[in-house]
Amino acid sequence: MKRDSRLSSVLHALLHLAEHQAPMTSEALAKCMATHPVVVRRTMGMLRAAGLVASARGHAGGWRITADLAAVTLRELHDVLGEPAVFAIGNRNETPGCLVEEAVNAALDDAFAQAEALLLERFARITLADLAADFARRHAERRAQDHERGDRDAL
């Protein structure tokens, strides 16, 4: 099964937009995400419909964030993307033809529902601001490492 990576994509895009204050074109976003500009427009279009980003055409156009980073959770983005199916595993028939299948479906559905609830609850606790902060931390760490390496090389 091919995994839906749109949530990952939009997070990547939104954080890049948060770094830039100028709008970024679909082409620029596509390049840094190794995908196609049309895919970017298609996916970002859903965020625009939800009022999280804005786009402008023509020269100096592109995408920019309009939402508050601290107010947007992964859960909201998941919803904005249409709440795609979370699991790659599922029941053979959703409408059971026999009682055996009914019992099997009930057990699996229950377990999946619990796992999905946990996942969405975790998503609801993570904001774009959290990710941006984590990025900043990694960035500082990387710079510190580079610096250390530079010192060592300079000996």
Next chain:
Amino acid sequence: MKRDSRLSSVLHALLHLAEHQAPMTSEALAKCMATHPVVVRRTMGMLRAAGLVASARGHAGGWRITADLAAVTLRELHDVLGEPAVFAIGNRNETPGCLVEEAVNAALDDAFAQAEALLLERFARITLADLAADFARRHAERRAQDHERGDRDAL
């Protein structure tokens, strides 16, 4: 995305086998699961490799359970099926090209890992015997309903 329904399939098959004490042919199993006999053989073959079922060829051949219903958990079946990917959602690139992607992946991976752990923990707590008991309960309930309807129709 097409969901992997093999776990659901083998549960259905195993419970049917548990009801029958005589072996069931791939064709019989396929018929009650609305699938193809070869698909049954392919999937059940993985359970045979794990020693959970046995198959016999020729007249009066077919599939039978060799494992103790109370000892087989959904978790074990999931493992036997090769631990297929649980989620239909995932990271765009598993090997991040930039720090932004690293931060995004880390957050998503963490949430998915927690949800998967919960799911597998639930799976580990459900045995085939539990499902068989649930089936028996449903069966009794259904019979009671049928009986009631019979009484009403007889008025």
Next chain:
DNA sequence: TTTCATGTAACTTCATTTATTACAAATTAG
């Protein structure tokens, strides 16, 4: 020795995501 049934490889179908092409519409630079 015929029939039944599994074992397995090879191939097709089907569903779904992502990629691509093509072109319309809008905006700005010159």
Next chain:
DNA sequence: CTAATTTGTAATAAATGAAGTTACATGAAA
């Protein structure tokens, strides 16, 4: 005004992976 830039969107193709199907070999029992 016109050309360049950039989004908007439809339509189509490629890629992926599960499930379905065909074909035939193997083995067991009547």
